[in-house]
Amino acid sequence: xxxxxSIKNLxxxxxxxxxxxxxxxxxxxxxxxxxxLTKIDIEYITLKDLExxxxxxxxxxxxxxxxxxxxKKNYKIFKEHSVNKIITSCPACYHTFKNTYPKFLEKWDLQxxxxxxxxxxxxxxxxxxxxxxxxDLTYHDPCHLGRYCEIYQEPRxxxxxxxxxxxxxxxxNYSFCCGGGSGVKSNYTPLANxxxxxxxxxxxxxxxxxxxxxxxxxxxxxxxxxxxxxxxEISQLIIGEEE
Amino acid sequence: MNLEKDIxxxxxxxxxxxxxxxxxxxxxxxxxxxxxxxxxxxxxxKIKEKAIDNIEELKKKAIKNLEENGINVIEVKDKQExxxxxxxxxxxxxxxxxxxxxxxxxxxxxxxxxxxxxxxTDLGDFIVQISDEKSLHPVTPGMHLTPENIVKTIKEKFxxxxxxxxxxxxxxxxxxxxxxxxxxxVGLTGANVISADGSIFILENEGNISLISRIVDKHIxxxxxxxxxxxxxxxxxxxxxxxxxxxxxxxxVYVSIISGPSKTADIQKKLIIGAQGAKEVHLILLDNKRSxxxxxxxxxxxxxxxxxxxxxLCPVYHQIFTKYGSKDFSGPKGVITSSFREDKQNAxxxxxxxxxxxxxxxxxxxxxxxxxELIKKLRKKLAKExxxxxxxxxxxxxxxxxxxxxxxxxxxxxxxxxYCC
Numbered sequence: 056x057x058x059x060x061s062i063k064n065l066x067x068x069x070x071x072x073x074x075x076x077x078x079x080x081x082x083x084x085x086x087x088x089x090x091x092l093t094k095i096d097i098e099y100i101t102l103k104d105l106e107x108x109x110x111x112x113x114x115x116x117x118x119x120x121x122x123x124x125x126x127k128k129n130y131k132i133f134k135e136h137s138v139n140k141i142i143t144s145c146p147a148c149y150h151t152f153k154n155t156y157p158k159f160l161e162k163w164d165l166q167x168x169x170x171x172x173x174x175x176x177x178x179x180x181x182x183x184x185x186x187x188x189x190x191d192l193t194y195h196d197p198c199h200l201g202r203y204c205e206i207y208q209e210p211r212x213x214x215x216x217x218x219x220x221x222x223x224x225x226x227x228n229y230s231f232c233c234g235g236g237s238g239v240k241s242n243y244t245p246l247a248n249x250x251x252x253x254x255x256x257x258x259x260x261x262x263x264x265x266x267x268x269x270x271x272x273x274x275x276x277x278x279x280x281x282x283x284x285x286x287x288e289i290s291q292l293i294i295g296e297e298e
Numbered sequence: 299m300n301l302e303k304d305i306x307x308x309x310x311x312x313x314x315x316x317x318x319x320x321x322x323x324x325x326x327x328x329x330x331x332x333x334x335x336x337x338x339x340x341x342x343x344k345i346k347e348k349a350i351d352n353i354e355e356l357k358k359k360a361i362k363n364l365e366e367n368g369i370n371v372i373e374v375k376d377k378q379e380x381x382x383x384x385x386x387x388x389x390x391x392x393x394x395x396x397x398x399x400x401x402x403x404x405x406x407x408x409x410x411x412x413x414x415x416x417x418x419t420d421l422g423d424f425i426v427q428i429s430d431e432k433s434l435h436p437v438t439p440g441m442h443l444t445p446e447n448i449v450k451t452i453k454e455k456f457x458x459x460x461x462x463x464x465x466x467x468x469x470x471x472x473x474x475x476x477x478x479x480x481x482x483x484v485g486l487t488g489a490n491v492i493s494a495d496g497s498i499f500i501l502e503n504e505g506n507i508s509l510i511s512r513i514v515d516k517h518i519x520x521x522x523x524x525x526x527x528x529x530x531x532x533x534x535x536x537x538x539x540x541x542x543x544x545x546x547x548x549x550x551v552y553v554s555i556i557s558g559p560s561k562t563a564d565i566q567k568k569l570i571i572g573a574q575g576a577k578e579v580h581l582i583l584l585d586n587k588r589s590x591x592x593x594x595x596x597x598x599x600x601x602x603x604x605x606x607x608x609x610x611l612c613p614v615y616h617q618i619f620t621k622y623g624s625k626d627f628s629g630p631k632g633v634i635t636s637s638f639r640e641d642k643q644n645a646x647x648x649x650x651x652x653x654x655x656x657x658x659x660x661x662x663x664x665x666x667x668x669x670x671e672l673i674k675k676l677r678k679k680l681a682k683e684x685x686x687x688x689x690x691x692x693x694x695x696x697x698x699x700x701x702x703x704x705x706x707x708x709x710x711x712x713x714x715x716x717y718c719c
Binding site: 074075076078079080082104106107108111112113114115116117118119121124125128147198199202203224225228229230231232234235236237238239240241242243245246247249250253254270271272275276 | 301302305316320323324611613614616617618651652653654655656657658660661662674675676677678679680681686687689690693694697698701702703704707712713715716717718719
């Protein structure tokens with residue numbers, strides 16, 4: 056289907072880029088977002104294994120040259136498929152496409168949107184009706200979406216439809232990290248877990264029933280380290296999956 | 299490096315410290331709102347950028363003005379030069395009273411002056427010193443020690459029974475330290491700011507620095523040339539920010555602005571240097587590889603005002619404290635400086651790859667130093683020499699071969715090594 060649409064919309068394809076962690080590890084989240092995009096009537100293509108890693112983890116560990124290879128590969132494949140806009144659900148990929156690609160590729164001219172922006176817009180245009188789950192929830196700002204890209208309100212706008220937001224003591228531009236980023240989750244797993252536990256304590260303090268976030272790494276790391284507090288990726292709440 | 303053990307060992311410390319760290323943020327928020335904070339940061343950044351951009355000129359001006367004020371300024375390149383200079387000033391004096399200084403920590407003065415008694419007079423440092431412990435934090439070094447542990451140490455070291463309460467310990471220290479401070483002829487302090495119009499700014503809450511700097515004959519100030527700013531007005535702004543960002547306190551109890559040795563001309567207008575305060579003021583400006591940072595991608599580090607705000611909310615520091623960073627500075631700043639002052643392998647072991655790139659340190663920094671970016675630049679240098687965690691090599695191979703960090707994807711299996719972001 057993707058390819059047919061790609062030919063039809065010559066020069067103006069929207070790509071849904073889930074990012075490696077969502078695509079290969081959190082497959083249900085990937086499906087959720089595809090469903091949501093369809094629901095809000097956005098025509099999009101996917102590039103499956105044609106696209107490669109955005110380069111974020113490689114840049115973060117100091118291997119710029121190797122990252123530039125990936126950046127070039129992605130640009131080529133995006134252009135071959137007439138992509139002029141990328142919607143991604145991964146904050147690290149979003150930051151990389153939005154802020155880093157233009158630094159390495161002068162000709163980079165693609166529009167980039169984080170999926171919470173897409174969904175927030177759809178809510179305002181009444182293209183999607185999100186059902187309230189009537190719960191107290193708290194939101195963890197992913198570093199790459201918050202401090203890196205200053206997207207704080209869109210996810211909250213969505214969550215306001217779902218429940219009552221209880222803010223943690225370190226939030227928005229002062230959000231505390233989940234501990235998983237920049238390779239720490241795989242290089243120093245005990246450290247990533249320990250940080251996540253500190254964050255979960257902050258979430259519990261709010262007395263919210265659910266800790267939610269919109270980053271695959273934050274979700275994974277927080278969920279793995281939470282004993283009795285429910286951790287949800289925002290798409291799960293949007294499609295009404297409370298349990 | 300055994301992280302799991304380090305994390306476990308830090309759990310008790312964590313319970314004591316984290317509430318203090320969260321409260322620090324709460325207290326500061328009560329003092330300044332986001333707009334005021336932003337204004338302050340922007341202004342401070344400008345002051346420091348201007349100073350470091352023009353540091354050679356500024357240093358000359360500062361030295362000229364300080365010397366005109368009667369302060370003996372000595373520039374030293376490294377530990378050896380420092381040792382020669384300080385030994386010459388101290389001479390045969392045996393007792394030296396000292397206050398908190400992160401710059402002095404860089405040079406391990408105790409090893410240099412083994413035949414002298416160097417007494418820490420800042421309560422936190424005093425406790426750390428008598429407990430043979432490591433300082434935990436650049437501003438509040440002894441916050442991990444409990445009253446029970448402290449009084450035990452006092453009993454062992456001084457054979458004195460002290461109630462295990464903060465009040466009783468402070469009262470004991472007051473008496474004990476005053477006796478020593480009155481006796482010492484040489485006092486050693488750091489400085490928070492040097493203004494090029496000829497003054498040294500030192501801030502404190504306890505009063506020990508005010509006492510030392512007035513009572514001794516020779517007051518020796520040790521600091522880095524990166525503390526120099528244009529004038530007293532700018533220095534005053536740094537003093538206030540240091541207080542707000544270090545501990546969420548509006549203004550320090552005492553600010554000593556020292557512009558020369560004490561003097562009088564009360565008897566027939568005859569100028570006498572050395573009245574009731576110090577007779578001599580010596581300022582040692584230490585380089586210790588600071589010049590190596592100038593005009594490099596790491597120059598930003600020279601903007602640092604040493605408030606410690608970068609670790610106050612650092613997620614990694616919150617788990618392992620002093621295991622992250624170098625002996626003279628905790629956290630990412632210490633990691634980077636150790637790559638200059640020690641070597642790359644040391645920087646690796648101090649945690650060059652611990653940083654999660656979360657940028658909360660930058661958000662909390664009064665001069666907006668982007669430590670996450672600087673850490674990435676350091677990683678770039680280390681990567682060139684293959685000093686990096688094994689996982690990274692594997693991850694990069696995977697992206698080259700399969701286009702993703704996890705490797706060959708088996709539809710039926712989920713990757714279990716989450717190298718991402």
